[in-house]
Amino acid sequence: MATGEEVKVLGYWSSPYALRVKWALKLKAVEFDYMEEDLTNKSALLLQLNPVHKKIPVLLHNGKPVAESLVIMEYVDETWKQNPLLPQHPHQRAIARFWAKFVDEKEGEEQEKAAKEAREHLKTLESGLEEGKPFFGGESIGFVDIAAAWIGVWGEITGEIVGIKLVDEEAMPLLTACFQAVLQTPLLKECLPPRAELLEHSKRFRQKLMAAAAAST
């Protein structure tokens, strides 16, 4: 750790939002301490650092907390200038922010229960990619890639559980290739949660969602 620079991340192993933060820091070669939260028993630190939402991820930089994964990503990009995540040109930046927001609105974890809809939104997301450019960021991994590629893992797992192919190579070839390229990057791959555990966790999560939905009808 560079002297004077204290970077901590509060996260959860199965959270794609925490993954975004880890990826952003890794791509910039920023060292950080990772602290795994027990979401069934949230730490006093988490409640103190994110009193509004009481959620992970939280980035703690020299004692100052930043919450909300996309907000954290912008902060990381502005604080550590190497390997920019957002493009330079304002219009390209606006497009990146647009797609990142789209991912959050349409592909959040809660969307797992509406798999068919999620699949349609992924087809829309495909339109953000250009033939011949491997990533949303162009030649290199950028803001939207970090915001979205988790879908390649979580989407596949949801697909397995509900029997619908979410990230469909035929329907969305560019998106499939983009996600694969991001997920296979060693620096980023090593942050991924173990697949078998994620599958079990997702099954339990879905059961809870179904139970809650049934209870409220």
Place this chain on the structure above:
Amino acid sequence: MANKEVRVLGAWPSPFVMRARIALNIKKLDYEFLQEQLGSKSELLLKSNPVHKKIPVLIHGDKPICESLVIVQYVDEVWSSGPSILPSDPYDRAIARFWAAYIDDKWFPSLSGIPRAQGEEAKMAAIQQVRDGLELLEDAFVKCSKGKPFFGGDSIGYLDIAFGCFLGWLRVTEKSNGVKLLDETKTPNLAKWAVRFCSDVAVKDVMPDTDKLAEFAKVLFAKFRAPPPSN
């Protein structure tokens, strides 16, 4: 003279559209305001925002930019010689973005929840949610403003725009439900800020008159049996 280089697709009642217009006003930019009609979407809108088909859209030259807060940041970055909209310090920017996200994801939906609430109990709960949110925003104001008149400091900034655009609908909701939400005894700083915000030169011509907005709300409810648009 309207500048055809910058166009805003929108509608006068929309708080999201207002954000774009305030940002352009802060930069003292001329623009053409193309208003969509309630209940129909123009060809230009469908072409410029095929993903969401929603206003506002900023069209700069031939490039469309969608999503109100994305537009505000775009305006700030392109016309960087004008007064700054986002704070200059990365941490202050993160705080402003955090609260803007809170307003969009939690607070405005809670405001929209009041007219949607079925029954007295649900209505009271919805009202309380809005009030709780305002107390959080009161704290945020104190921290962000650091004794200055706006969230952004001496002049209107990102978070002022993100939140202030809803003041018209807030007042309409207060009126039509006979309830005080922005209470100077509970959130004194916000109450004073609201007055300053609405009278600011970048805001006053684009903030709709409360009565006019209330009339529009009636039309909207009648036509769609739904509360304010939530883009």
